[in-house]
Amino acid sequence: MSHGKIREDKTCLNCGHTVEERFCPHCGQENTETKQPFHYLFTHFIEDFTHYDGQFWKTIKYLLFRPGKLTKEYLAGKRQTYVAPVKLYIFVSFITFFLPSLLSSSEEEQKTNDVYTLNTKEREQANKERVAKMLDSIGRENKNIKIPKETINDLKVSVVNNNDSRTDAVGETEDGKLTILGAKNMKQFDSLYIKSSDSRSIFDFMRPFAKKVFHFQEQGLNKEQIFDKFSETVVHTLPKALFIYLPVFAFFLWLFHNKKKWWFFDNGIFTLHYFSFLLLGILIIIFLSELLSLLPDYSIFNILSILISTIAIFYMFIYFFIAHHRVYENSRSISIIKGMSLFIINFFALLCMLLLLVYTSFRMMH
Known part of the structure; x- marks a missing residue:
C-alpha cells in the first residue's frame, strides 16, 4: 500500500464524504496529501507496479x-x-x-x-552494359548508321522489361521474379486480360495483387x-x-x-x-x-x-x-x-x- 502522508482533514477531496481511516468508504480514494515529496513519484510507481x-x-x-x-x-x-x-x-x-x-x-x-x-x-548497370554492347555491335557492322536517342531509350526499356527471362506457368521466372497469371508486368497483364475473354473474373480478382507485386518488383524487391x-x-x-x-x-x-x-x-x-x-x-x-x-x-x-x-x-x-x-x-x-x-x-x-x-x-x- 501507499505510504503517502494522510490528510488531517477527514473530508474526501473526490466525493466530499467523511473518511475515518485511509480510504474513502464511498469512492475508495486514498485520503493523502495532494503534495508529496519528489521521491513519492517513484515509490508510488513501484508499489502500483508490484x-x-x-x-x-x-x-x-x-x-x-x-x-x-x-x-x-x-x-x-x-x-x-x-x-x-x-x-x-x-x-x-x-x-x-x-x-x-x-x-x-x-x-x-x-x-x-x-x-x-x-x-x-x-540491374541498371547490367542493362546499360547490354545496351552498350548491342550498340557497339551495330556500330561495327553499320558504321554510317546514326541511331536516334529515342531508339536507344526504347532499347533500354526493352532490355529492362524482357531481361532475357522465360515466363513460367508456376508464377516465377528464371531470374526469380514473380509472375501473375503468366504476366511479368501490368502491360502484359492487361494484354492477357483482353485475350482471355472466358476467364476475366480471375483477372479482375488478381488485379490488385498484380499491381502490388509489379510495383514492389519495380522498386527492387x-x-x-x-x-x-x-x-x-x-x-x-x-x-x-x-x-x-x-x-x-x-x-x-x-x-x-x-x-x-x-x-x-x-x-x-x-x-x-x-x-x-x-x-x-x-x-x-x-x-x-x-x-x-x-x-x-x-x-x-x-x-x-x-x-x-x-x-x-x-x-x-x-x-x-x-x-x-x-x-x-x-x-x-x-x-x-x-x-x-x-x-x-x-x-x-x-x-x-x-x-x-x-x-x-x-x-x-x-
Whole structure:
C-alpha cells in the first residue's frame, strides 16, 4: 500500500464524504496529501507496479496453463485477484500489434533499404552494359548508321522489361521474379486480360495483387522480400480479425448452450479469455521466431524452430476443447461433439473474415 502522508482533514477531496481511516468508504480514494515529496513519484510507481505485477502474472499463468480456469473464477465472482477480461484482452492485443515493429530495429531497415538500392543499381548497370554492347555491335557492322536517342531509350526499356527471362506457368521466372497469371508486368497483364475473354473474373480478382507485386518488383524487391511484406501484413491483420470476430464467436457459443444457464455475458467472458490466449500464443510464436532467427542457420536450429511452432499450434488447438469442457461442464462426449462443431464453424467463418481483411490490407500495403 501507499505510504503517502494522510490528510488531517477527514473530508474526501473526490466525493466530499467523511473518511475515518485511509480510504474513502464511498469512492475508495486514498485520503493523502495532494503534495508529496519528489521521491513519492517513484515509490508510488513501484508499489502500483508490484501490485499489478502480482495480479497480472497470476492471470497469465492461469490463462496459459489452466484452460478455462480464469473464466470459471470470474463467473464464480472471484475477480479481485485477476486482471479483468476486457483489460486483459486490450493489453495483450496492444502488445501483439506492436511487437513486430518493436523487434525490427532501424539498423535492419537501413540494411534492407541498402539491399534494395544495390539490387536496383546492379540491374541498371547490367542493362546499360547490354545496351552498350548491342550498340557497339551495330556500330561495327553499320558504321554510317546514326541511331536516334529515342531508339536507344526504347532499347533500354526493352532490355529492362524482357531481361532475357522465360515466363513460367508456376508464377516465377528464371531470374526469380514473380509472375501473375503468366504476366511479368501490368502491360502484359492487361494484354492477357483482353485475350482471355472466358476467364476475366480471375483477372479482375488478381488485379490488385498484380499491381502490388509489379510495383514492389519495380522498386527492387525480390520474391522473398515481397513474401516477407505479405507475411507481416497477415500478422498485423490477425489481431484485427480476432477483435471483429469476438461477438460472432460469443454468439455461436450462446447458440450451442443452455440459454437460461449460460447468458450471452458468460459466453462473452469465455470468448475474451480464449481470444486473449490466442493472441498471447501468437505473441509467443513471434517472439520465439525472432529469437531463433538470431541463431546460426544450422539444420538443428531450423528443426527446433519448426518443432516449437508445431507444438505451440497444436496446444492452441486442443486448448479450446479443454477450456470448453471445464467451463460448460458437459459430459466428455457431448463436450467433444459441441467443441468440434463450434471449432469447425468458427474456423471457416474466421478464415473467411481473415482472408477478406488480408485482401483489403494487401491492397493498402505500401
